[in-house]
Amino acid sequence: MKGRESAQVELRCPACGRESWLVRTPIYEGFTRTGETLKCALCHHEFASEADIPFKASARPNVFTEADRPRPVTVFSEDEKGKMCRYCAEYVVNPFIQRCGLHQCEVQATDTCPHFRPKCEDDKPDPLAEIEK
Numbered sequence: 001m002k003g004r005e006s007a008q009v010e011l012r013c014p015a016c017g018r019e020s021w022l023v024r025t026p027i028y029e030g031f032t033r034t035g036e037t038l039k040c041a042l043c044h045h046e047f048a049s050e051a052d053i054p055f056k057a058s059a060r061p062n063v064f065t066e067a068d069r070p071r072p073v074t075v076f077s078e079d080e081k082g083k084m085c086r087y088c089a090e091y092v093v094n095p096f097i098q099r100c101g102l103h104q105c106e107v108q109a110t111d112t113c114p115h116f117r118p119k120c121e122d123d124k125p126d127p128l129a130e131i132e133k
């Protein structure tokens with residue numbers, strides 16, 4: 001977490017009138033972080049949103065940048081995706097087995113292969129879409 005949780009963000013609390021600091025508590029739904037509560041460290045007054053917090057002028061105004069926002073997890077890098085069987089011209093799939101037309105063996109969609117040949121998206125339908133029919 002890069003020590004972000006311990007960073008104190010100073011504010012002047014409208015509820016208790018004291019110079020306080022922000023306490024962030026993550027809210028989880030299952031294992032998914034859905035948000036966080038923003039509270040005064042001294043009186044536990046809860047702020048509805050970051051915009052409602054009277055930060056002290058001395059506090060850095062842009063403590064939170066775009067980089068702090070939760071991002072969707074990218075499982076495969078573009079490079080890996082570029083060689084996955086799923087995207088290969090030799091990849092054949094039916095409801096029971098996925099296989100490689102070149103090596104005549106069973107493969108997984110997420111396998112990678114040194115003999116990867118890019119599938120032309122235009123002249124072949126998506127093999128996985130075929131299953132749906």
Ligand SMILES: [Zn+2]
Nearest residue numbers: 013016040043
């Ligand atoms: Zn307070």
